[in-house]
Amino acid sequence: MSETKTPAEWAEQVFTTNPRDRWKHAVAEQLHGWGAHEHHAGKPLQLTEADYQAALAAAEGGSEPHAGALSEYAPKPQEPDRKSAAAGDTERDSDELVNAPTEPSALVNRVDPFDPDEDDEGSV
Numbered sequence: 001m002s003e004t005k006t007p008a009e010w011a012e013q014v015f016t017t018n019p020r021d022r023w024k025h026a027v028a029e030q031l032h033g034w035g036a037h038e039h040h041a042g043k044p045l046q047l048t049e050a051d052y053q054a055a056l057a058a059a060e061g062g063s064e065p066h067a068g069a070l071s072e073y074a075p076k077p078q079e080p081d082r083k084s085a086a087a088g089d090t091e092r093d094s095d096e097l098v099n100a101p102t103e104p105s106a107l108v109n110r111v112d113p114f115d116p117d118e119d120d121e122g123s124v
Helices: 007-014 019-032 034-041 049-061 089-098
Strands: none
Touching: 007 019, 007 049, 019 034, 019 049
């Protein structure tokens, strides 16, 4: 069986020659939920070197988390909003913004609270 270590122990071993690349570890830690795992489980996650390296690659490439390095406490992927996921809703929403009223008649009875010449009743 392959040797397992904590992500921090693998980082000490992997980044001794180029410590400037430790950002990969920080990103992988967030992506895979290693800090949350240690907090909730009371102990750090144990990984093989292959899983640790795959987690670093996933973090560097901006891809999905590597399953072998993923904690059960990792953040869940966000599901798309139902409204925006429905067919045509995205187009409709953008059309509403594009076709919003801009004529002065549509702005009648709007009071500018910073204009001293307008009274509080909304008359222009």
